[in-house]
Amino acid sequence: MDYCLKNNDIIVSESDFDLDETLDCGQAFRWKKIKSDFDCTYEGKFVNDYLKISQTKKGEFVFHNTSEKDFLEKWVDYFDFNTNYSELKKQFSEDETLSKACSFAGGIRILKQNSWECLISFIISQNNNIPRIKGIIDRLCDNYDERFPLPEELAVETPDSLSYLRSGFRAKYICDAATKVHSKETDLEKIASLPIEDARNELKKILGVGPKVAECVLLFGMHRTEAFPIDVWIKRVLAEYYPEGFPAFARENAGIAQQYLFHYIRTGVEKNPS
């Protein structure tokens, strides 16, 4: 990854990066695509941060109105620019299916998201579809000046008071997560550094957090790249392409491989049936 300063922007060159593939692939639900003069532009609103980012036709990236300090201290980490995805994809290409998945959407990166936001988002995701997940999270953030609410703010809510979300049976799960995180009965920072099996068990103490949601929080909210979320789509991949089991050589970064496969099976295979 190379970068330079231009006016008030940071211009980044990075070949293993595509905005649509990374910001709209089901790992994050709150990036908005907006109209601009660039090839594509997204904006993201966080508790204490805001970013507008564009991709040019040449494949460069513009971090609008961003200081070098913020870029180096926040966004390099958030977009995982210190990880060499070319090297990862090279390893993955030993496997035929993974190789196809990587070449279908080689610009996916695993974002380092906030663990609390990730926990609530993936609790909402269960037995749900992506457009509706986004809708529920939008209604939530609209209620807090367009930012994601803090644990202490959600801890005072009840399933009844959250009815405006229209999140169905998940409202009681949101409340339980907020109560446990706010009281530190669930300490997300501590969980992030536990051995992964202990971390899984801690997360699953929250009502509505089972194996799948726990893996998503570990992968997308704590950057544990060995976590491997298995949803209905990945079940299809495993049944169809890996009846003997997922290849062991990719285990350390199985979560990243999973994300290529997820995007490939959802949108790639149908377009290019083999």
Add this chain to the structure above:
DNA sequence: CGCCAGGACGCCC
């Protein structure tokens, strides 16, 4: 209209 969605829980055996 019915089927499905980045599932988990409670109950049954």
Add this chain to the structure above:
DNA sequence: GGGCGTCATGGC
């Protein structure tokens, strides 16, 4: 331990 019905809501 595994199997199955149920849970809200709405996209398609």
